[in-house]
Amino acid sequence: MATYIISSFRNHNKHVTYTSLISTSVNHTQILEEFHKFQYMQTKVFVVHGSPSISSRLFSMAKDVGMMSEGYTWIVTSKTTNFLKFMDSKAIESMQGAVGFKSYFPKSSKFHGLKHFMGLKEVDYDGMWAYDAVYALAMAVERLQTKKHVTKLALLDHILRTTFRGLGGEFKFVNERTLLRPIEVKNVIGKGDKRVGFSIVNGEFVKKMGKTNSSTNNGLEHIVFPGGHTSILNHRRLQVNGKKMRILVPVFGGFKNILQMVVDPKTNLSNVSGFCGDVFNVAFNVLNHKVDIEFVPYLFEEGRTFNDLIDKVYYKEFDAAVGDITITSNRSRYVDFTLPYSDMGVGTLVRNADKSIWIFLSPLNADLWFTSAGFFLFLGFVIWVIEHRTNEEFQGSTTQQIGTTLWFAFSTLVYAHREKLESNLSRFVVTVWVFVVLVLTSSYTATLSSLLTVQQIALKGGSVQFQGISPVKAAVYNNVKLNEDVLVELRSADDYAKALRNGRVGAIIDEILYIKSVLALYSRHEFSLVATSSTTNGFGFVFQKGSTLAKDISTQIAKLREDGTLKALEDKWLERQSSIMSNDFPAVSPNILNLYGLRGLFLISGVSMAFALLVSMVYLAREKCQGRSKMEMLRRVSKICPTPSTCTR
Known part of the structure; x- marks a missing residue:
């Protein structure tokens, strides 16, 4: 039971x-x-x-x-x-x-009749239940008498389908198991x-x-x-015999605009401030509970972690914990979290790179640049081979032929070639190549536009930072698929800035709230939030399992978010972030074009050029053979007829 x-x-x-x-x-x-x-x-x-x-x-x-x-x-x-x-x-x-x-058993006539018949003064509830149960069993057995083989399941099925008016009212099962009893x-x-x-x-x-x-x-x-x-x-669990509500506060001093403990000089009482502290104070004060609160600092020393802090609440050494505590599925098995009051997920912080004068070369990888240049030269060679024997525009001195060929090949990049082609093979090759150029230039323009508007993160050979006492390392390691040997532990906003400035790390991946904290403390011209990913669940306040306060604080957090108070508190402590980047439109790093991605286009163009060159060489060889045959015939004729007069006789 x-x-x-x-x-x-x-x-x-x-x-x-x-x-x-x-x-x-x-x-x-x-x-x-x-x-x-x-x-x-x-x-x-x-x-x-x-x-x-x-x-x-x-x-x-x-x-x-x-x-x-x-x-x-x-x-x-x-x-x-x-x-x-x-x-x-x-x-x-x-x-x-x-x-x-x-x-509940209604006093029916059947009940009073049985009570009078048996001469009972009182009938307990168990007795009435037993009477109705035996009566239902008897009815089920009676219905099964016509069957030769009766199983336990068949008997149970008939009992569950039995309905009658018993001592305690209607006897009926619902959902095949629950007895309908008020x-x-x-x-x-x-x-x-x-x-x-x-x-x-x-x-x-x-x-x-x-x-x-x-x-x-x-x-x-x-x-x-x-x-x-x-x-x-309301909130029956708060105070017993004047006992204070003891709340743990994680303190490591790295991000004071997010959370710090302060002491009121007048009352000498501890309180919390910063974004996390203000959210809790506003949400709790709205509840208007007359409860004494004692904030107890939790120092991260001797290898302590946030999981150790969760254990303190789970084992009921403390009533709650307030701070930048990440909500995880494993922690939720032991304590109750409020709704997240911060942005969910992690962000990537990088130092703004200097604008290079060679940025126009960035959209294409080196192998694609060299391949494209090689194909331009190959195109010019193929067109020259096909055209120079019959097309006067590709004839002249060696210097003139080279200049005309190069001009024609590279002018196809902007579709400005003026030389008239006489061979259908040349026209075929140029048509295919112009299509390749169209795709290449369109992709180049799109990638260059992205590079000029979005800060790129360069992680080649660099390291990535995470905060050692938070669960972000697991989220990054499991979702971003970085090698663990490139992960570096840092502890404070100053450490973040120094590591990026001296090149110790190429990027910082951490909870978005920490990233916003750094951006609020340092110039937006120096650092940028370039990407976000919803791989964590944000920060929440911690309470013991079953605490009514977890639900009530969650309700207040939802109200603070709806009426704009939560945004106002964020602007108060992290106001510079609003001018950096909108969270609704996170930056996306464009992919640099490489040869592998466009290999199909170059393959088609290369095959067409090789085919045209081969056909042209076959025609040339055929013409040479025909020319030699004519010369041989003329020599033979000249031997037979050395003079025209001889041949006429």
């Missing part, structure tokens, strides 16, 4: 922070130790599932230690509430304000209990059976809780 209750709470997004098993043989001291543990955990909502005897002892001792006072909420299951009228007055007195769930909600008041409503099978609360929920207060009558209050006090 206890497992079912815990599962039911989880299905309704209610986290059970602690489960205590107390046997009937437990002594007074052991129960007190459990209560002291509850007080230390600052738990104020309890669910009691036990027999009436053990429940009586628990409530009596809870009252003695002050845990039946204002701010506490006690919920009792039917295992105790069904027998409430049999408990003594002292037990009832100690349970004042408790809310109980009781099995539950009374009782409030222990005075010398007994008071019905405040019903819980029906779909989870709703109603004041009366057969009527839908049309009233306030969750469909229930007013409930009087311990201490006499008629409403549940």
Whole structure:
């Protein structure tokens, strides 16, 4: 039953922070130790599932230690509430304000008839359940009498499909397992209990059976809780017996505009400032809780990490942690995080490179430049071979032929060639080459435009920085696929700037908030945020598992983001970032063109040139052969007919 209750709470997004098993043989001291543990955990909502005897002892001792006072909420299951009228007055007195769930059986004529027939004064709920269960079993067996072979599953199936009017009302299963039974909600008041409503099978609360929920207060009558209050006090987990709420603050001094601890000289009390501190203070103050808070610094010494800080909250040494704490799936298994209040993901910070006078060469790799130049020369050679024998524009002295050929080849780059081609082979070669030039020049123009508007990050042979005490290294290593030997640990904004200035690192990859912190402290003309990637979940505040504050602070963070307060706080501490780069349009580094990417174009052009050259050489060889044949025939004719007069005779 206890497992079912815990599962039911989880299905309704209610986290059970602690489960205590107390046997009937437990002594007074052991129960007190459990209560002291509850007080230390600052738990104020309890669910009691036990027999009436053990429940009586628990409530009596809870009252003695002050845990039946204002701010506490006690919920009792039917295992105790069904027998409430049999408990003594002292037990009832100690349970004042408790809310109980009781099995509900309408007093039908069948119930009264059976009670009179058997001569019973009282019939307990277990007895009525047992009677209806046996009756359902008998009906199922009766329906199966006609079958030769009866299996357990067949019998179970008939029981689950059995419906009838039993002692406790309608007997019917829903969802093949759940027995359709309403539950009374009782409030222990005075010398007994008071019905405040019903819980029906779909989870709703109603004041009366057969009527839908049309009233306030969750469909229930007013409930009087311990201490006499008629409403549940918010944030029941905050303060017990005047105990302060102790909050850990990670302090390493590297980014004071993000988080730092300050001491009020008037009150000598510690507080937090910076972007993270202001967000927490604004969100918490809106809740208007009268709770004393003690901020405790957490120093990163002797190899301590943020995971060690999480452990402090998990083991309940501290109530919460406030600071630049990254939300991760593993950490969320042990503590509750608020919604992220910072930008999610990591950014890349680089030092602005000097503008080079040779930037126009950058769009193409060296191999592509040399290949393109070689093809221009090869084009000129092919055209000269094809045209110079018949085209007067490609004839003349050697110098003139070379000049004309080079001029024609390179003028195709801007489609300015004026020489008229006479051979169809030449026209074919030039047509294919002009298409290659069109693609090449278009790609060059696009890449050069990107280079002139976007700062590039050069990581060739350089190192990448990450913050050693944050989980960014894992995110970078797993997502960016860098070699681990190029990762360098730095700790502060000054370290970031120095490392970039002296060339120790080529780039800094870290949480975006840290990058913004550096940009807020140093000139935007010196450093730039060139890329972002959503590989981390941002920063959040940490609370113990099940803390109501985590949800409430998350709600306030959402409101601060909606009304612009969060943006105003960011501008207050990181205002220079707004002029650097919009997060909605992160920079994207253009790809430099290389020969491998355009190899198909050059292959087509090269094949066309080689084909044309081959055909031209075949024609030339054929013409030479024909010329030699003619000369040979003339020599033979001259021998036979040395003079024209001889041939005419």
